[in-house]
Amino acid sequence: MKILSIDTSNAPMAIALVEDKQLVAETTLNITKNHSVFLMPVIEQLMQMASWTPQQLNRIVVAQGPGSYTGVRIAVTTAKTLASTLNIELVGVSSLEVLAKAPIELTGLPVVSIFNARRNTAFAGGYQLKNNQLQTFIPEAHYELADLISQINANQQPVMVVGEIIPEFKDQFMNNTNLVTFGNAQSQFPSAFQLALIGTDRQSVEDIDGFVPNYLRITEAEMNWQKSHPGESKKSYVREV
Amino acid sequence: MDKRKLILAFETSCDETSIAVVENGEKILSNIVATQIDSHQRFGGVVPEVASRHHIEQITHCLTEALEVADVDYDDLSAVAVTYGPGLVGSLLIGVTAAKAVAFAHNLPLVPVNHMAGHIYAARFVDQFQYPQMALLVSGGHTEIVYIKSEYDFEILGETRDDAAGEAYDKIGRVLGVNYPAGKTIDEWAHEGSDTFDFPRAMIKEDNYDFSFSGLKSAFINTVHNAEQRDEELNSRDLAASFQQSVVDVLASKVERALLDHPVKQFVVAGGVAANKGLRSRIERDLQTKFPNVQLLMAPLKLCGDNAAMIGAAGQVAFDHKKRTDMSLNAVPGLSF
Numbered sequence: 001m002k003i004l005s006i007d008t009s010n011a012p013m014a015i016a017l018v019e020d021k022q023l024v025a026e027t028t029l030n031i032t033k034n035h036s037v038f039l040m041p042v043i044e045q046l047m048q049m050a051s052w053t054p055q056q057l058n059r060i061v062v063a064q065g066p067g068s069y070t071g072v073r074i075a076v077t078t079a080k081t082l083a084s085t086l087n088i089e090l091v092g093v094s095s096l097e098v099l100a101k102a103p104i105e106l107t108g109l110p111v112v113s114i115f116n117a118r119r120n121t122a123f124a125g126g127y128q129l130k131n132n133q134l135q136t137f138i139p140e141a142h143y144e145l146a147d148l149i150s151q152i153n154a155n156q157q158p159v160m161v162v163g164e165i166i167p168e169f170k171d172q173f174m175n176n177t178n179l180v181t182f183g184n185a186q187s188q189f190p191s192a193f194q195l196a197l198i199g200t201d202r203q204s205v206e207d208i209d210g211f212v213p214n215y216l217r218i219t220e221a222e223m224n225w226q227k228s229h230p231g232e233s234k235k236s237y238v239r240e241v
Numbered sequence: 242m243d244k245r246k247l248i249l250a251f252e253t254s255c256d257e258t259s260i261a262v263v264e265n266g267e268k269i270l271s272n273i274v275a276t277q278i279d280s281h282q283r284f285g286g287v288v289p290e291v292a293s294r295h296h297i298e299q300i301t302h303c304l305t306e307a308l309e310v311a312d313v314d315y316d317d318l319s320a321v322a323v324t325y326g327p328g329l330v331g332s333l334l335i336g337v338t339a340a341k342a343v344a345f346a347h348n349l350p351l352v353p354v355n356h357m358a359g360h361i362y363a364a365r366f367v368d369q370f371q372y373p374q375m376a377l378l379v380s381g382g383h384t385e386i387v388y389i390k391s392e393y394d395f396e397i398l399g400e401t402r403d404d405a406a407g408e409a410y411d412k413i414g415r416v417l418g419v420n421y422p423a424g425k426t427i428d429e430w431a432h433e434g435s436d437t438f439d440f441p442r443a444m445i446k447e448d449n450y451d452f453s454f455s456g457l458k459s460a461f462i463n464t465v466h467n468a469e470q471r472d473e474e475l476n477s478r479d480l481a482a483s484f485q486q487s488v489v490d491v492l493a494s495k496v497e498r499a500l501l502d503h504p505v506k507q508f509v510v511a512g513g514v515a516a517n518k519g520l521r522s523r524i525e526r527d528l529q530t531k532f533p534n535v536q537l538l539m540a541p542l543k544l545c546g547d548n549a550a551m552i553g554a555a556g557q558v559a560f561d562h563k564k565r566t567d568m569s570l571n572a573v574p575g576l577s578f
């Protein structure tokens with residue numbers, strides 16, 4: 001099975017070609033946030049080097065968020081459009097889980113992945129291995145950092161924290177819990193190979209058209225509107241004319 | 242006989258997700274438009290992040306449907322065309338990203354299209370273009386007079402210095418309690434009232450082709466607020482009529498000045514506000530009486546708003562002019578001609 005995997009959830013961009021769990025080609029860029037400019041040229045180049053044609057692809061695996069809204073949308077739009085137009089399988093994987101897989105396998109420790117969501121909040125999730133399967137022990141959500149630390153403390157288990165650990169986060173972890181160690185430099189960056197490996201065993205999505213990013217946060221406009229209009233939300237706000 | 246030329250076009254610059262298939266740049270085989278108006282009405286205007294989220298919900302569904310309705314396959318297509326600006330960056334990115342994916346997947350040429358050129362080409366579905374040509378583009382985001390010396394050679398003669406005409410409609414609509422987008426209702430009210438307030442006609446005497454609508458908007462809002470303070474109720478129909486008369490007077494006078502200085506064969510009116518009945522009838526009358534040799538091409542009503550068919554028509558011409566882009570195409574929110 002030929003897989004193209006893509007992660008542009010945050011500043012780094014990760015792309016891989018993977019065949020039957022073997023890495024064929026992988027590129028990680030950490031030079032810019034301009035994923036719109038670089039994503040397709042890198043895909044084009046990797047496919048050319050691997051002598052793969054788009055028609056040979058069997059499956060697209062994409063990091064579905066959370067992360068930067070625009071970044072996640074570029075990967076998800078590319079992935080769902082390729083899957084739709086080539087009539088192939090699409091798999092979405094949590095961008096947080098992508099970061100957790102390698103350190104868990106390496107250390108056996110439960111891992112908490114975090115992305116900076118500004119204003120001292122983070123998108124985060126906690127994962128551990130159970131019967132060789134990755135399981136969530138802290139649900140993926142948008143947390144006040146203090147709440148995330150409380151959850152880690154309540155769990156009473158040592159964890160490794162990986163991802164976007166800005167200095168302000170690091171200070172708060174160090175001051176408020178002794179259960180946390182921090183991942184190495186490599187654990188800050190997503191690996192598209194790991195993403196493809198997770199995506200190889202997953203069920204593909206049934207409704208490609210309905211596939212959207214996992215933002216983990218509604219927009220501010222929507223939140224304010226819902227507050228002032230309780231119970232009025234409709235299922236769909238878009239119609240064909 | 243030549244093989245028919247088919248363009249698959251993407252348009253997502255603001256709050257409409259649209260994908261179309263256009264044959265030979267002049268025939269619409271499909272034109273799927275998914276509008277988000279019902280969503281943005283809740284906020285009184287387009288919220289960019291909400292718009293981007295809706296686009297990504299709609300994009301592949303619109304793609305499949307555009308091909309199905311047109312009854313064509315990827316093998317039949319000559320190229321993919323896409324709006325890459327101007328517009329909201331997050332909205333543009335969905336169309337640009339999807340168009341790149343389709344062009345890559347099927348090894349099709351990718352043609353970048355300026356959204357404003359697209360609006361002009363909505364009139365291409367009325368008749369063939371002749372040059373030199375001039376266009377008045379009026380929408381929620383833009384108000385400009387464009388001179389087209391020869392095919393696909395655009396020059397902006399004049400533009401708004403502040404608000405776009407459509408934006409002014411939406412802002413005074415809010416004061417009158419009219420739902421976003423307000424243009425259609427204000428236009429209807431205007432026909433039921435008369436110009437009793439005599440609002441200012443900004444820049445109408447100035448020797449250029451530029452516009453300004455923020456002064457008019459302020460005068461309007463002040464008039465309403467002052468009346469409120471006096472507990473006086475103003476006639477909303479007369480307010481609408483007075484506002485619209487000022488907008489139309491300014492647009493028409495600048496068009497007249499531009500046409501006097503730049504003789505053309507055709508005059509195009511396009512963009513969302515081109516659906517305004519007051520504007521359409523005024524331009525029609527002015528051209529008939531003052532420029533009888535200029536052919537008037539008004540964008541069909543249902544192609545005045547944002548749609549991908551117009552991008553397909555412009556895209557075919559851009560394609561014939563060898564406009565191409567590679568996979569690094571990015572959205573350019575402030576794109577100009």
Ligand SMILES: [Zn+2]
Pocket residue numbers: 356360380512513546547
């Ligand atoms: Zn427009």
